[in-house]
Amino acid sequence: MPLEARxxxxxxxxxxxxxxFWRTFFLLALLLVGSILAWLQTLRTLEFEPRxxxxxxxxxxxxxxxxxxxxxxxxxxxVSLIKTMTEQESVRIVPREPNDTYEPFDTDPLGQRISLExxxxxxxxxxxxNRVNQEEGLWVGFTIDGDHYWMLMDRARFNHTAGRTWVIWxxxxxxxxxxxxxxxxxxxxxxxxxLSFAASRVHxxxxxxSSLDETVATSEIRAVNIxxxxxxxxLAKIEQDRAIMLAGISHDLRTPLARLRLETELSVAxxxxxxxxxxxxxQLDAIIGKxxxxxxxxxxxxxxxxxxxxxxTCLFSIQHSADLHINMELEENLMVLTDEVExxxxxxxxxxxxxxxxxxxxxxxxxxxxxxxxxxxWVLLKIRDHGSGVSEAQxxxxxxxxxxxxxxxxAANGAGLGLAIVEKTxxxxxxxxxxxxxxxxxxxANIKLQRATKA
Numbered sequence: 172m173p174l175e176a177r178x179x180x181x182x183x184x185x186x187x188x189x190x191x192f193w194r195t196f197f198l199l200a201l202l203l204v205g206s207i208l209a210w211l212q213t214l215r216t217l218e219f220e221p222r223x224x225x226x227x228x229x230x231x232x233x234x235x236x237x238x239x240x241x242x243x244x245x246x247x248x249x250v251s252l253i254k255t256m257t258e259q260e261s262v263r264i265v266p267r268e269p270n271d272t273y274e275p276f277d278t279d280p281l282g283q284r285i286s287l288e289x290x291x292x293x294x295x296x297x298x299x300x301n302r303v304n305q306e307e308g309l310w311v312g313f314t315i316d317g318d319h320y321w322m323l324m325d326r327a328r329f330n331h332t333a334g335r336t337w338v339i340w341x342x343x344x345x346x347x348x349x350x351x352x353x354x355x356x357x358x359x360x361x362x363x364x365x366l367s368f369a370a371s372r373v374h375x376x377x378x379x380x381s382s383l384d385e386t387v388a389t390s391e392i393r394a395v396n397i398x399x400x401x402x403x404x405x406l407a408k409i410e411q412d413r414a415i416m417l418a419g420i421s422h423d424l425r426t427p428l429a430r431l432r433l434e435t436e437l438s439v440a441x442x443x444x445x446x447x448x449x450x451x452x453x454q455l456d457a458i459i460g461k462x463x464x465x466x467x468x469x470x471x472x473x474x475x476x477x478x479x480x481x482x483x484t485c486l487f488s489i490q491h492s493a494d495l496h497i498n499m500e501l502e503e504n505l506m507v508l509t510d511e512v513e514x515x516x517x518x519x520x521x522x523x524x525x526x527x528x529x530x531x532x533x534x535x536x537x538x539x540x541x542x543x544x545x546x547x548x549w550v551l552l553k554i555r556d557h558g559s560g561v562s563e564a565q566x567x568x569x570x571x572x573x574x575x576x577x578x579x580x581x582a583a584n585g586a587g588l589g590l591a592i593v594e595k596t597x598x599x600x601x602x603x604x605x606x607x608x609x610x611x612x613x614x615x616a617n618i619k620l621q622r623a624t625k626a
Contacts, residue, residue, distance in 0.1 A: 192360040199352035207344050227288030234293060234313055234322055237264065241315055267312055267319035273300035276309070362392045369399065378407040428452055473600060475623035476514065478505040478543055478550060485518045494535065495526045500542040507550050508621040509600045517593050521554045521616050524589055529556025529614060545622055552618040560608040569606055570594040 237256065241249055241264070256262045276282045276299035286299045289311065298312030309324045369381040381403050383396035432452045439445040479501055486497055507514070522539065530537045543552045561569065570590045590606070593616075597604040603619040 192356050192364075195356040195359055196352055199356060200349050203348040203352055204345060207341065207348060211341060223284035224288060227285050227292065230285070230309070230311060230324070231289055231292040233262065233324065234311055237262065237322060238313060238315055261325045263323040265321050265323070267321045271304055271321070273298070273304075273310065274302040275299070276301050362387070362389070362396075366395065366399065369403075373403055373406065376410070378403050378410070428455060472510055473508050473621075474511070475506050476509050476511045478507050478514075478552065478620070479503070481511060481514050482518060482541065482543075485515055485522065489522060489526070492526070494530065494537060495522075496536060496538045498538070498540045500540070502544050505543055505545060505550055506623040508623040509602075513596050513600065514620075517596050517618075518554070520589050520593050525554065525556035525558075525614075529558035531557055532559065548622050550620045550622050552620065553615055554618075555609055555613055555615040557609075557613040560612055560614050563608070566606055566608065570604070 300310040372381040435448045526537045538557045540555045594604045605617045
C-alpha cells in the first residue's frame with residue numbers, strides 16, 4: 172500500500188476510533204436508556220386501566236350526587252343548589268338544548284375508556300364531550316325526569332399524569348443512570364488504562380516505569396498485573412544481557428580483526444593478495460557493524476532537526492561520485508522531530524543502496540531523485556532511483572532481516588540488513604517507511620517523519 176494511502180487510512184481511523192472507555196459507556200448508556208423507556212411504557216400501560224376506572228367513578232359519583240340533590244329539592248332550593256355548586260365546586264349545570272353542538276370526549280384511548288365506563292354507570296343516553304358550543308371543559312350529558320342537562324366540570328381534576336411530569340422523571344432517571352454508567356465504565360477501564368500505559372512504557376524501553384499494582388482486590392486483574400510485571404522483569408534482564416553481548420561482540424571481534432588487518436598489510440608481500448585480504452576483513456567488519464546496528468536498543472532522543480541540513484551533510488561526501496547523480500526538490504526550512512545521527516544513517520544507507528542496485532542498464536550510472544514536502548503534521552521524504560526496480564513478490568520482503576533481492580545476490584557484500592535497519596530506525600523515531608515501484612521504473616523509498624514546528 173502506498174505511504175500516502177496508509178497515512179490517510181490512519182487519519183480516518185483516528186477520527187472514527189473510540190477508546191474502550193467510550194465504547195463501554197455508550198453500551199451501558201444504551202442498555203440503561205432502553206431499560207428506562209421500557210419501564211416507562213410498562214408503567215404507563217399499567218396505569219391506564221386503573222386511572223380510567225377511577226376517573227369514571229369520580230365523574231359518575233359527582234353526576235349521581237348532583238342529580239339526586241336536584242331531584243329531591245324544590246325549584247327555589249334547586250336554583251340555590253346550582254349556584255352553590257358553581258361557586259364552590261366549579262361544577263356548572265345547564266339545560267341541554269336540541270341545537271347544542273359538541274365535540275366527543277373519546278378522541279384518545281383514555282377518553283374512549285372513560286366514556287364507555289360512564290355509559291355503563293350512568294345508563295343509556297349519557298354523553299361525554301370535550302367542547303359544547305365552543306366552550307371547552309369536561310361535559311357530561313344526563314337526564315332528570317326526562318329533562319336533559321349538561322354538567323360542566325374542570326377537566327384538570329381528572330387528567331392523567333401530565334407529559335411534563337413524565338419528561339422530568341425520565342430526564343432525572345436518565346441523568347442518574349448515565350452518571351452511573353460513566354462511573355462503572357471508568358472503574359472497568361481504569362486497570363486496562365494502566366496496563367496500556369505500562370505497555371507503552373515497555374515499548375519505549377522504560378521498564379522501571381511499567382510496574383503494575385499487584386495488590387488490587389480483583390483476582391483476575393491481580394493475576395494479569397503479576398504476569399505483566401514478571402514479563403517486564405524478564406525483558407529487562409534480556410535487554411541488559413543483550414547490551415553486554417553487543418559490547419562483547421564489538422570488542423572481542425573487531426579487536427582481532429583490526430590486528431589481523433594490520434598483520435596482513437605488514438606480512439603479505441603480494442600486493443594483489445594483500446588488497447583482497449584487506450577487502451575481506453573490511454567486509455567482515457562492515458557485516459559486524461550491520462548486525463550491531465540492527466541489534467541496537469530502541470531508545471532514541473527526538474529533537475527538532477533541519478531535514479535540509481541532514482540531506483546536505485549526507486550528500487557532501489558522495490555528490491562528486493562518478494557513478495551517481497542526485498536531483499533535489501525540497502521545500503525550504505523543513506523541520507522534523509527525529510534523531511539527527513540516526514536520520515543521517517538512514518539516508519546514507521538508502522543512497523548507498525540506490526548507488527549499488529539502482530544503476531541504469533544503458534549508462535551504468537545511478538540517478539537518484541530526492542523530494543520532500545510538508546503535509547499536515549508530517550513530512551514526506553521520497554528517495555527514488557531509476558534502475559530496474561524489483562518484482563511485486565520481492566517488494567514486501569525487502570525490509571525483512573537477511574533477505575536480499577536478486578540484484579543484491581549478484582554483487583553480495585552485505586548481510587541483507589540494510590533496509591531492515593532503515594525500517595526499524597524510522598519506526599523508533601515515530602515515523603513510517605514503505606517501498607514501492609515507480610510507474611516509470613525504479614525503486615522508491617517513502618519515509619514519513621513527524622513535523623517539528625521550531626528548532
